[in-house]
Amino acid sequence: MPADSLRRVTADIVGCRACPRLVAWREEVARTKRASFATEDYWGRPVPGFGDARAHLLVVGLAPAAHGGNRTGRVFTGDRSGDWLFAALHRAGYANQPTSVRADDGLTLLGAYIAAAVRCAPPANRPSIAERDECLPYLSRELELLRSVRVIMCLGHFAHDAVCRVLGVRPKPRFAHGSEATLADGRILLGCFHPSQQNTFTGRLTEAMMDRVLARARRLGEARP
Numbered sequence: 345m346p347a348d349s350l351r352r353v354t355a356d357i358v359g360c361r362a363c364p365r366l367v368a369w370r371e372e373v374a375r376t377k378r379a380s381f382a383t384e385d386y387w388g389r390p391v392p393g394f395g396d397a398r399a400h401l402l403v404v405g406l407a408p409a410a411h412g413g414n415r416t417g418r419v420f421t422g423d424r425s426g427d428w429l430f431a432a433l434h435r436a437g438y439a440n441q442p443t444s445v446r447a448d449d450g451l452t453l454l455g456a457y458i459a460a461a462v463r464c465a466p467p468a469n470r471p472s473i474a475e476r477d478e479c480l481p482y483l484s485r486e487l488e489l490l491r492s493v494r495v496i497m498c499l500g501h502f503a504h505d506a507v508c509r510v511l512g513v514r515p516k517p518r519f520a521h522g523s524e525a526t527l528a529d530g531r532i533l534l535g536c537f538h539p540s541q542q543n544t545f546t547g548r549l550t551e552a553m554m555d556r557v558l559a560r561a562r563r564l565g566e567a568r569p
Contacts (some may be wrong), residue, residue: 350393350489357482360482363464365467370464389417391465393457393459394453396456399456399457400495401497402490404497404498404499405420405503406502409465416445416447418444420444421447425539438456439454440452440454455565457490459486461506493531496533497534497536498533503538504519521537521553522553534561
């Protein structure tokens with residue numbers, strides 16, 4: 345069997361049809377489209393991880409947005425949550441530009457890699473636990489291959505639970521914005537509220553709050569073991 349690689353993981357993710365409900369939904373959205381994107385060709389497939397293979401920071405989100413990653417084919421690209429996240433990554437020095445609108449827009453991540461707990465856009469943005477568990481082996485493989493990762497930043501409770509399950513963390517540390525836990529292997533788990541409109545429009549998550557978590561991630565990631 346060929347040695348695993350991020351390219352191989354990407355190919356396996358993109359070709360996955362394991363969850364019938366998610367397959368049906370992502371493809372229906374890609375056919376019907378949103379009116380504002382009616383002239384665009386939607387990706388309509390699972391969305392792989394993206395970023396620097398030598399990253400010290402791994403950012404894990406929930407799942408692609410129906411008209412974001414499911415449309416553009418790149419995680420957190422083309423939606424409001426992504427606008428917020430990439431602007432923050434740019435301020436922290438992890439991205440070469442503050443916006444991410446399409447897969448070929450020139451965005452490069454520097455020292456960071458972004459993935460999701462679930463790779464298909466779910467109805468109502470709510471994947472089931474069974475769907476999450478079906479998808480988690482991809483995250484596990486990425487973690488094995490991203491050997492320089494020292495910090496895992498979980499965007500929301502769902503991502504935090506997914507990472508803890510993949511890594512077999514017991515007891516599971518408490519999730520909160522700014523929470524920090526050192527794992528048995530020395531990697532650091534950081535909590536951050538998800539940059540959803542529900543959080544950013546209400547002020548539950550501010551730019552300063554996310555900037556502080558990313559600044560902490562950089563300090564931890566660049567510290568000597």
